[in-house]
Amino acid sequence: MNIPEIQKKLANFAQERNWEQFHSPKNLTMALAAETAELLEIFQWLTEEESKNLINNENEIASVKEEIADVFIYLARLATTLDIDIERAVIEKIAVNEKKYPVELSKGNATKYDKR
Amino acid sequence: MNIPEIQKKLANFAQERNWEQFHSPKNLTMALAAETAELLEIFQWLTEEESKNLINNENEIASVKEEIADVFIYLARLATTLDIDIERAVIEKIAVNEKKYPVELSKGNATKYDKR
Amino acid sequence: MNIPEIQKKLANFAQERNWEQFHSPKNLTMALAAETAELLEIFQWLTEEESKNLINNENEIASVKEEIADVFIYLARLATTLDIDIERAVIEKIAVNEKKYPVELSKGNATKYDKR
Amino acid sequence: MNIPEIQKKLANFAQERNWEQFHSPKNLTMALAAETAELLEIFQWLTEEESKNLINNENEIASVKEEIADVFIYLARLATTLDIDIERAVIEKIAVNEKKYPVELSKGNATKYDKR
Numbered sequence: 001m002n003i004p005e006i007q008k009k010l011a012n013f014a015q016e017r018n019w020e021q022f023h024s025p026k027n028l029t030m031a032l033a034a035e036t037a038e039l040l041e042i043f044q045w046l047t048e049e050e051s052k053n054l055i056n057n058e059n060e061i062a063s064v065k066e067e068i069a070d071v072f073i074y075l076a077r078l079a080t081t082l083d084i085d086i087e088r089a090v091i092e093k094i095a096v097n098e099k100k101y102p103v104e105l106s107k108g109n110a111t112k113y114d115k116r
Numbered sequence: 117m118n119i120p121e122i123q124k125k126l127a128n129f130a131q132e133r134n135w136e137q138f139h140s141p142k143n144l145t146m147a148l149a150a151e152t153a154e155l156l157e158i159f160q161w162l163t164e165e166e167s168k169n170l171i172n173n174e175n176e177i178a179s180v181k182e183e184i185a186d187v188f189i190y191l192a193r194l195a196t197t198l199d200i201d202i203e204r205a206v207i208e209k210i211a212v213n214e215k216k217y218p219v220e221l222s223k224g225n226a227t228k229y230d231k232r
Numbered sequence: 233m234n235i236p237e238i239q240k241k242l243a244n245f246a247q248e249r250n251w252e253q254f255h256s257p258k259n260l261t262m263a264l265a266a267e268t269a270e271l272l273e274i275f276q277w278l279t280e281e282e283s284k285n286l287i288n289n290e291n292e293i294a295s296v297k298e299e300i301a302d303v304f305i306y307l308a309r310l311a312t313t314l315d316i317d318i319e320r321a322v323i324e325k326i327a328v329n330e331k332k333y334p335v336e337l338s339k340g341n342a343t344k345y346d347k348r
Numbered sequence: 349m350n351i352p353e354i355q356k357k358l359a360n361f362a363q364e365r366n367w368e369q370f371h372s373p374k375n376l377t378m379a380l381a382a383e384t385a386e387l388l389e390i391f392q393w394l395t396e397e398e399s400k401n402l403i404n405n406e407n408e409i410a411s412v413k414e415e416i417a418d419v420f421i422y423l424a425r426l427a428t429t430l431d432i433d434i435e436r437a438v439i440e441k442i443a444v445n446e447k448k449y450p451v452e453l454s455k456g457n458a459t460k461y462d463k464r
Contacts, residue, residue, distance in 0.1 A: 018224040022277045026167035029155040030276035036152045037269025039145040044262035045254045045458040051142035065200050069209035093185035108134040110393040138393045146392035153385025160378035161342040161370045226277040250456040258399035261387040268384045271377040283374035297432050301441035316413050325417035340366040
């Protein structure tokens, strides 16, 4: 399934349950942020090295996978309610980032463009 | 572009800038959560109704679009670093949700399955 | 107990459990953000009116109270690790806000000072 | 100033600006989460060691101090709107944590009590 197909499936899911009343953009951003925090909770006490090694821990990866799905789901719902084309938004943002972070200025440092 | 193609483009972007050193799963969850909060900031003082009407406000929609892209970008990077297939994760999670939230029990109420 | 006394109690709690190794400022911001998200989860599907009426729901208030405590605890720990005086920080910030948001410009509108 | 005095000052600040209309518990949790994310943004690309060394960086400490104040301010406003006594909430939560995390079981490991 591509992104619009997933969005359609999720829209049907919400509609069948009469959940559109809850899915205002405002509420969906709250749900989105709540789900990203589940990811924070998984990683908060790990070192960066341990966070990389999670890839070998089947149980933990299953949890991360589920939370990534939850984040994607609410992000997709939010985009749907405001008629935003996710793929196009991402492609445009990558183009913006290429200008903000030219290779020669950004190589090996993550300083935000407006603090450089 | 489909999701894996976007992920590849983003991986190249990071590699060219030697940013892989910053992109541990731990750090990426922090960046992801920071970006979702930019969405919260846009919606925090709006009523739900106003949040729906944002669709008619070109400037605000441009901001939301950019933040949705940022969230997607970090989510995609996180999935890449842990070798998680986003599309598959989402499809599996929808299947789980269909069991947790059967239409007859969930119609018109958003109560979490474990509080029902 | 005043704020520094609470901070001292929390520092002892961490020290007795040998948890200082986990309490880097970086990790504590993650824990702090994860706890604020528990509050988002409580309120995400409620209308603003329902969120106000929660005050009459003993069970829900008990949950909110616990999450508020968790947020405070990690905020206090973060301030301790970076030797920041919370009370002074707050008083100074209120003074800054008084200048950024003078009554005559801000009355009845929540527009951020830099967008006014 | 103790916590209730700060809360009173903040309540006056909001009242003078006619901002109580925006300060529903729902909205305040969004603002709270948005502010904690400003802290994430400061720390996201730093190693844990670098996050500790920030204590020696006057500029960065000033930023952290300001964000800590912002988090405290919204937390205090939220507690006020729901008539929750922050100090009491924290003291009660510490007592709960002492039971959940007895020294002998928790020494040197940060595993959540329900995963132990």
